Amino acid sequence: MSKIKETSTNFANKQALADECPEAYAANIIGGQWALVICSWLFNGKLRFGELRKLLPNITERMLTLQLRKLEEHKIVKRTVYAEVPPRVEYELTAIGYELKPIIKQLEEWGAKHKAQNIN
Amino acid sequence: MSKIKETSTNFANKQALADECPEAYAANIIGGQWALVICSWLFNGKLRFGELRKLLPNITERMLTLQLRKLEEHKIVKRTVYAEVPPRVEYELTAIGYELKPIIKQLEEWGAKHKAQNIN
DNA sequence: TAAGGTACTATAAAAAATGTAAGTAATGAG
DNA sequence: CTCATTACTTACATTTTTTATAGTACCTTA
Numbered sequence A, B: 001m002s003k004i005k006e007t008s009t010n011f012a013n014k015q016a017l018a019d020e021c022p023e024a025y026a027a028n029i030i031g032g033q034w035a036l037v038i039c040s041w042l043f044n045g046k047l048r049f050g051e052l053r054k055l056l057p058n059i060t061e062r063m064l065t066l067q068l069r070k071l072e073e074h075k076i077v078k079r080t081v082y083a084e085v086p087p088r089v090e091y092e093l094t095a096i097g098y099e100l101k102p103i104i105k106q107l108e109e110w111g112a113k114h115k116a117q118n119i120n
Numbered sequence C: 001t002a003a004g005g006t007a008c009t010a011t012a013a014a015a016a017a018t019g020t021a022a023g024t025a026a027t028g029a030g
Numbered sequence D: 001c002t003c004a005t006t007a008c009t010t011a012c013a014t015t016t017t018t019t020a021t022a023g024t025a026c027c028t029t030a
Helices: A009-020 A022-029 A035-042 A049-055 A061-073 A101-117 B009-020 B022-029 B035-042 B049-055 B061-073 B101-117
Strands: A077-082 A088-093 B077-082 B088-093
Touching: A009 A022, A022 B035, A022 B101, A035 A049, A035 A061, A035 A077, A035 A088, A035 A101, A035 B022, A049 A061, A049 A088, A061 A077, A101 B022, A101 B101, B009 B022, B035 B049, B035 B061, B035 B077, B035 B088, B035 B101, B049 B061, B049 B088, B061 B077
Parallel strands: none
Antiparallel strands: A077 A088, B077 B088
């Protein structure tokens, strides 16, 4: 992913915030550029790497990999590799990942409402 | 805030995502390092700049300003300046900003649960 | 005259996130 | 042998976000 500098002020601040504020902790986990959208697609069921890539037309393979790895690391998604050639890898939400569904749905509703309000 | 390069791929991607996915749109608005926590404090009522700064011990004045400006720009918070000396500026949530409360609360609950689960 | 308090701004630098382009392994099809 | 397929990885470049540090204007009080 690129290593985070554990000596940086930024790292210390994130740590401290995440310790005290579960909402900041959560934001760190699902806060990537594509994380929420990836989760949204996965709410409908498991998907292969290539399927996700097609669903997210502008994402690069690198970013897709990075985001999936981060999500996996935080136990939001489960990765299953099938020993085939060409390879097949499937991603699906874990139980705790799936629990994001109502939250993301509400966030969608809020976003849609906000967007409608701020059209000039 | 620093200008965003409207010619960058990153900008284009964010735009496209925000257009299609209200949840990505929302994440762009409340996605800064401190935004959620600022909102959390403001759910309890209006606060002055200096009060917020004290509540967020590690934030720099610059970051606080930037985040508040962004929130203000998106109509999440309302800024009121009193023509006094020394100056007094109060921040409070708008109606749509206040509507984030249940969402952030759920995110907090999710975060707390996730954190508890992932203690080794 | 000087100091103090408040809410900032300016500038630079560091760190983090994202994007670009190329390459890899394994195997089956032709 | 060569090519295609899939899910990556790597090295590097660019962009965005965050931090650091030092100011500013204003009026009041001492």
